[in-house]
Amino acid sequence: MNQSFIINQLAEERESYFNAVAPPIIQTSNFAYPTVDEFKFAIENEKEEHIYTRGNNPTVDMLCKKMAALEGAEDCLMVGSGAAAISNAVISQINAGEHIISVRNPYTWANHLMTKILTRFNVETTFVDGTNIENFIKACRPNTKLIYLESPNSWTFELQDLKGIAEFAKSKGIITIIDNSYCTALCQKPLEFGIDLVVYSATKYYNGHSDVVAGAICGSREKISQIFHNEFMTLGNILSPQNAWLMLRSLRTLSIRLKQSSETTLKVIDFLKNSDKIEQLWYPFSNDNPQIELAQRQMKMPMGMFTVSFKEKRVDKIKKFCESLQNFLIAVSWGGHESLIMPKCAFVSADDPQVSMLRFYIGLEEASTLIDDLEKNLAIL
Ligand SMILES: Cc1ncc(COP(=O)(O)O)c(C=O)c1O
Structure with missing residues (x-):
């Protein structure tokens, strides 16, 4: 699927909205069904169907499909901020008593999540100089569950070797998450290097007009579905249809x-x-x-x-x-x-x-x- 197709055609169902070139903003909180059976089917398939905008909304769905395709990911969830993308993704992969290895100096609120919030649940984080893969290997413990990356970081731009780290993590059954906000999928595709989940502050390049705060989580269908049914629906940090529409417009010129x-x-x-x-x-x-x-x-x-x-x-x-x-x-x-x-x-x-x-x-x-x-x-x- 090429980039122009993704940006201009993918998920655009123009015949269902009067052949309008620009999609509509479906500004609704809930969706009505003509029969109880259809309603029941939707309830049983909440990830795919439209019931309530905290879960799914057609304007937001269109954006998710384009973001997933740009990333080369099976699926994507859009959330209300980059900070929400980070916290939903990290919390989804970690249990009380487990250990995280994070690159040193991650984004401020990612750092806060790991040092101030997850510590309340007995989750410890070791911060390492990410320029040398040996530091991840040395920091690994039997209870290490997650490696958190940001390559490059956003003050001094140190990089991590994504392929090397992903290979090491897989050999130990450790999940990898990267904040790819600096790059976007047009510059760096972490899933191709074996990283499990990619998070974004879509506020930055993806939206690109300094008028929307948004976040994205991209990954396998299985992982995204797991996040949808748990953290995403519970924490409720959704992207509004209005903001999704502004982001759809922004993608055209990304x-x-x-x-x-x-x-x-x-x-x-x-x-x-x-x-x-x-x-x-x-x-x-x-x-x-x-x-x-x-x-x-x-x-x-x-x-x-x-x-x-x-x-x-x-x-x-x-x-x-x-x-x-x-x-x-x-x-x-x-x-x-x-x-x-x-x-x-x-x-x-x-x-x-x-x-x-x-x-x-x-x-x-x-x-x-x-x-x-x-x-x-x-x-x-
Ligand atoms: C690298 C990086 N990641 C994540 C975030 C958080 O994104 P948001 O502000 O959209 O919550 C920021 C915000 O500045 C950031 O710089």
Whole structure:
């Protein structure tokens, strides 16, 4: 199934809604049946039929089918946020008293889930440097049930060898979950490397317009069905039909948005690398990244986010630089149409060694607009 077919045709049943090109938003909480027998059949097949929108809704289903196909997965569940995707997926695979190995510095709320919530149920997590597979092997215990990955992570972009880790995990009967938000399925397909479940903050690239918070869980029919009948229906963290519709619209332009962001990012990085204000630059496809070969093997394209540190460590100067840029908003998140910066000095004290780090996300502006803005304001530092 090619990408254009998935995005433009798959699951679009236009004849059932007046041949409209754009699908309808089925804004309903429940679905009525003409006979008790049909109602009974739907109740007995809740995953496939439409009974109640906490479970299934046709607008959301259409999105799930497209997301699963893009991932090369048998099935997908859409949820109300990336954090919900992570927590539904992790909780679904773990029992009280079991052990998780997680990559070091996962996304903040994934970390919170493992260190503050699962600990209440006697689930312990060992955080390891994910750049070396040996660290996963060494951390393994008889009760290890889950390996949690994020490749690359979203400040310093360390990668994990997905194929190697998945092979090791399978040999021990351990489940693997990856947060693939940085890449999307267009850049990296973890299931092809043997990973079991892929989770997304679909808020980022998939939605891409900074107007929806959403999450996705992709995997085998068996695992997704298990999550549907347990965590998904119980925690009730659904994506609304309205937001699913906005995401369907966003998918139409996903590949062109990623291409534009990727190309501009390489140009901006080229410019910054030649600036004498920059101390260090973190980016998977950077020539001096010790993991560049792994990045080239696992990732199909360079993506739009990277971090720099400045030689200048004075916070007032860094703040002035950030506030003077006209085309970069100071904000969390990424993956939208607009370029963003996230200054580390908003999170750490002025004497922290990381204080001059600044994360960039490159949106859909022209490269020259962004580079001119940076060139003009780097003089502040
Ligand atoms: C890498 C990563 N994973 C997951 C999330 C959580 O996604 P959401 O904000 O959609 O809940 C984020 C959010 O910033 C993230 O950066």
